Amino acid sequence: MFTCKDSIHSLLEYVDGELSEAQAAELREHLRACPPCVDFLQSYKATPKLARRALVDEMPRELAGKLKAFLRTKLPSK
Amino acid sequence: MSDRRVPLTTDGGAGTVHTPAMSDAALEDRALLDRAQDGDMEAFEALVERHEDRLYGLALRMTRSEADAAEVVQDTFLAAYQNLKNFRGEAAFGSWVHRIAANNALMRLRHQRVVDAVTEELRAPEFTERGSLAEVPEVDWSRSADEKVLDEELGRAIRQGTDALPEGYREVFLLKDVEGLSYEEISEMMGISVPAVKSRLHRARLALREEIDAFYKEV
Numbered sequence: 305m306f307t308c309k310d311s312i313h314s315l316l317e318y319v320d321g322e323l324s325e326a327q328a329a330e331l332r333e334h335l336r337a338c339p340p341c342v343d344f345l346q347s348y349k350a351t352p353k354l355a356r357r358a359l360v361d362e363m364p365r366e367l368a369g370k371l372k373a374f375l376r377t378k379l380p381s382k
Numbered sequence: 383m384s385d386r387r388v389p390l391t392t393d394g395g396a397g398t399v400h401t402p403a404m405s406d407a408a409l410e411d412r413a414l415l416d417r418a419q420d421g422d423m424e425a426f427e428a429l430v431e432r433h434e435d436r437l438y439g440l441a442l443r444m445t446r447s448e449a450d451a452a453e454v455v456q457d458t459f460l461a462a463y464q465n466l467k468n469f470r471g472e473a474a475f476g477s478w479v480h481r482i483a484a485n486n487a488l489m490r491l492r493h494q495r496v497v498d499a500v501t502e503e504l505r506a507p508e509f510t511e512r513g514s515l516a517e518v519p520e521v522d523w524s525r526s527a528d529e530k531v532l533d534e535e536l537g538r539a540i541r542q543g544t545d546a547l548p549e550g551y552r553e554v555f556l557l558k559d560v561e562g563l564s565y566e567e568i569s570e571m572m573g574i575s576v577p578a579v580k581s582r583l584h585r586a587r588l589a590l591r592e593e594i595d596a597f598y599k600e601v
């Protein structure tokens with residue numbers, strides 16, 4: 305029997321569109337009958353999106369200044 | 383102009399961040415790069431300023447150390463400068479320096495890596511004996527990914543969750559889901575097979591998904 309465990313196990317390939325037609329059909333059939341897995345899939349897809357937004361860091365200005373000064377010692381001035 | 387179709391950006395959640403067609407930003411980079419290749423150092427400095435934040439962000443999340451991240455960024459731009467003449471520009475300047483930085487960060491990590499045997503630490507969904515999800519999600523937070531402003535606290539939780547991913551998993555997640563590299567590129571960079579890349583990515587996403595879910599349960 306195709307379980308939630310099987311469903312979650314196949315999510316990466318499902319999202320990538322890499323499941324075989326038979327596997328995808330099996331998963332879709334499970335999803336139709338299993339709202340928790342549908343929610344899980346939504347949140348699985350949302351995770352990288354949220355991470356991309358959360359992981360934007362600015363370089364501290366002090367470091368940026370140091371970087372510029374360092375590069376100036378290495379680059380020929382023209 | 384021909385009417386050749388411009389490839390659409392596929393961003394189905396786990397998609398890449400880079401657009402296949404050259405964006406305005408990439409075109410401006412190209413113009414600056416041309417000038418820098420002709421020896422215009424102001425143009426090179428402008429490129430540095432345009433990319434330092436994102437490079438630093440990548441380096442910081444990879445190395446988890448501000449000092450290491452600063453060095454990675456410094457070494458990356460120096461390497462970029464030294465190889466400026468060799469850069470042909472099939473790729474965007476941004477992807478080029480990001481790959482240099484990612485390799486640089488990976489090399490640093492290799493020295494301190496304790497691989498595997500750590501997967502037990504990864505959070506994962508729980509199942510009943512019959513293989514059903516043990517917990518039905520209480521909150522549907524998937525839409526928050528499309529909200530204009532990302533909640534400050536959530537952002538912090540995600541950064542902590544990412545930092546807490548075990549070595550090897552964190553890098554794969556950052557390179558694929560944040561940087562948009564291909565499985566093949568990551569496999570080559572990290573010296574692991576494509577199936578291993580995919581399996582680590584899946585585990586990392588599940589773990590981070592649990593962190594975010596836990597965050598929403600506490601709110």
Ligand SMILES: [Zn+2]
Pocket residue numbers: 307308309311334338340341514515
């Ligand atoms: Zn299910």
